Amino acid sequence: MSDLSFQLKGSVVSIIILELYQFTPAGFADQLRAKIDQAPQFFAQSPVVISLEKLNAPLADDEPSQLLALCREFGLQPMAFRGGEVNDAIRACGLPQLPSSSRADSELQMPAPVAPAPQQAAPEVVVKTVVEERVVQRPAKIIERPVRSGQQVYAEGADLIILSQVSEGAEVIADGNIHIYGPLRGRALAGVKGDQQARIFCQHMAAELVSIAGNFMLSDSLRKQLWQQPAQVALNGDSLHLKTL
Amino acid sequence: MAKIIVVTSGKGGVGKTTSSAAIATGLALSGFKTVVIDFDVGLRNLDLIMGCERRVVYDFVNVIKQEATLNQALIKDKRTSDLYILPASQTRDKDALTQEGVEAVLNELAETFDYIICDSPAGIEKGAQMALYFADAAIVVTNPEVSSVRDSDRILGILQSKSRRAERGEAPVEEHLLLTRYNPERVQAGEMLSVADVEEILAIPLLGVIPESEAVLKASNQGTPVILDQASEAGQAYQDAVQRLLGGQLEHRFLEVQKKGFFQRLLGAK
Ligand SMILES: Nc1ncnc2c1ncn2[C@@H]1O[C@H](COP(=O)(O)OP(=O)(O)O)[C@@H](O)[C@H]1O
Ligand SMILES: [Mg+2]
Numbered sequence: 001m002s003d004l005s006f007q008l009k010g011s012v013v014s015i016i017i018l019e020l021y022q023f024t025p026a027g028f029a030d031q032l033r034a035k036i037d038q039a040p041q042f043f044a045q046s047p048v049v050i051s052l053e054k055l056n057a058p059l060a061d062d063e064p065s066q067l068l069a070l071c072r073e074f075g076l077q078p079m080a081f082r083g084g085e086v087n088d089a090i091r092a093c094g095l096p097q098l099p100s101s102s103r104a105d106s107e108l109q110m111p112a113p114v115a116p117a118p119q120q121a122a123p124e125v126v127v128k129t130v131v132e133e134r135v136v137q138r139p140a141k142i143i144e145r146p147v148r149s150g151q152q153v154y155a156e157g158a159d160l161i162i163l164s165q166v167s168e169g170a171e172v173i174a175d176g177n178i179h180i181y182g183p184l185r186g187r188a189l190a191g192v193k194g195d196q197q198a199r200i201f202c203q204h205m206a207a208e209l210v211s212i213a214g215n216f217m218l219s220d221s222l223r224k225q226l227w228q229q230p231a232q233v234a235l236n237g238d239s240l241h242l243k244t245l
Numbered sequence: 246m247a248k249i250i251v252v253t254s255g256k257g258g259v260g261k262t263t264s265s266a267a268i269a270t271g272l273a274l275s276g277f278k279t280v281v282i283d284f285d286v287g288l289r290n291l292d293l294i295m296g297c298e299r300r301v302v303y304d305f306v307n308v309i310k311q312e313a314t315l316n317q318a319l320i321k322d323k324r325t326s327d328l329y330i331l332p333a334s335q336t337r338d339k340d341a342l343t344q345e346g347v348e349a350v351l352n353e354l355a356e357t358f359d360y361i362i363c364d365s366p367a368g369i370e371k372g373a374q375m376a377l378y379f380a381d382a383a384i385v386v387t388n389p390e391v392s393s394v395r396d397s398d399r400i401l402g403i404l405q406s407k408s409r410r411a412e413r414g415e416a417p418v419e420e421h422l423l424l425t426r427y428n429p430e431r432v433q434a435g436e437m438l439s440v441a442d443v444e445e446i447l448a449i450p451l452l453g454v455i456p457e458s459e460a461v462l463k464a465s466n467q468g469t470p471v472i473l474d475q476a477s478e479a480g481q482a483y484q485d486a487v488q489r490l491l492g493g494q495l496e497h498r499f500l501e502v503q504k505k506g507f508f509q510r511l512l513g514a515k
Contacts, residue, residue, distance in 0.1 A: 150399045167446070
């Protein structure tokens with residue numbers, strides 16, 4: 001272990017997304033100045049990702065470098081472009097290019113303005129600042145319909161609650177606990193990122209497999225205890241234990 | 246507005262085409278203008294069961310490729326008024342059906358028909374997904390055996406995740422279970438799953454139970470949908486299923502082993 005130089009880890013980071021709709025240096029600078037005047041501290045040295053997904057016409061020639069220069073002038077730190085057309089002009093300015101996001105970005109909640117900002121009568125909105133959801137505590141994922149054979153449901157960073165059945169050949173997975181209010185006939189894997197406290201609760205235990213933090217038990221062993229009865233599964237040391245609910 | 250109903254199963258040979266023909270005929274007999282479409286490109290079975298194979302000139306693929314109009318391809322049933330068949334092509338490959346093409350044909354049919362019945366090919370891949378994509382309701386045809394039930398469960402998952410209704414977040418596709426080739430003797434002997442077993446595993450409403458019956462084979466050899474054989478149990482069971490589809494509340498029949506009388510045993514009658 002001691003001779004490791006590093007370890008790679010995945011993480012979710014909140015970052016400001018600057019969603020560009022159209023670009024002229026003057027119009028962009030005006031709107032950015034007005035935005036930053038509202039909350040100078042909030043934006044100071046903020047990393048931003050510039051989203052080109054909704055841009056009306058691709059950036060050309062020296063427009064990308066003008067855009068970056070303006071951002072830096074106002075104290076933002078552009079990290080990457082996201083989405084849009086990848087052309088030579090974009091490539092030339094050396095920032096990484098991220099693929100389009102499938103998740104909706106949420107609108108940025110700005111702190112109250114220090115001084116009332118002059119209300120701009122701007123018919124042309126040039127930029128809108130948005131930020132990806134801040135992850136504090138994720139709500140449980142709730143599934144109301146059966147999870148059928150061949151389907152998989154994953155609750156990332158959260159508990160999973162299933163109000164119906166989990167069919168044979170279906171798989172339900174959570175970083176947290178799993179609660180199933182119908183029969184569990186498929187596979188249930190709780191604590192898949194390593195949470196050893198995670199548990200599985202179900203009304204009717206008939207699983208093909210249950211697993212907690214990578215420790216699993218197959219139906220052969222499950223059949224010997226609480227089969228087709230309400231049960232909970234917990235990890236005790238490195239073996240799984242079943243208890244009645 | 247037409248109601249689009251897919252008859253689907255996952256597994257092959259369970260009775261989809263038999264059921265499509267019977268239910269389409271039953272709806273037409275109840276006075277609804279009905280068309281039944283064969284989505285099984287390459288196999289083309291429906292026209293045989295409907296007894297119109299000799300009258301096929303143009304097919305579904307011709308219409309999609311705009312080589313024929315819908316009116317040229319639709320075959321009017323000779324026995325039942327208000328009933329039309331859109332046959333599949335025997336020669337084309339499965340990729341001949343495109344989503345846009347299917348949508349255009351369904352939209353045109355929806356202008357004049359009350360019910361559009363889609364007879365799905367077997368499997369859970371592209372052909373079956375095309376047949377179910379536009380459905381408002383699904384009749385899931387299942388035989389009382391483990392592999393068929395498992396495939397039905399898979400197709401139910403696909404209906405609720407890959408149909409147009411699912412993709413648009415509209416009201417989910419209506420689900421109906423049709424248990425076919427049901428043999429109470431074999432259920433009693435423990436060789437087949439019971440109605441209750443299948444209902445428990447799939448957990449969807451039961452539209453009907455069609456008994457295993459020689460009348461089905463006889464009907465398909467004659468090219469007459471079995472629902473027209475009103476003396477047969479299978480025919481009666483399909484009639485009940487159609488009435489339930491239309492909202493009727495009927496007891497399920499033919500679920501128990503029948504005690505044969507002395508003469509029936511003597512004559513070996515079914
Ligand atoms: N209720 C039934 N009793 C007896 N045979 C049946 C019954 N339903 C279907 N069959 C037979 O099963 C075979 C497959 O039926 P078919 O409707 O073509 O299935 P699919 O369209 O699902 O492949 C046919 O030979 C048919 O006659
Ligand atoms: Mg068929």
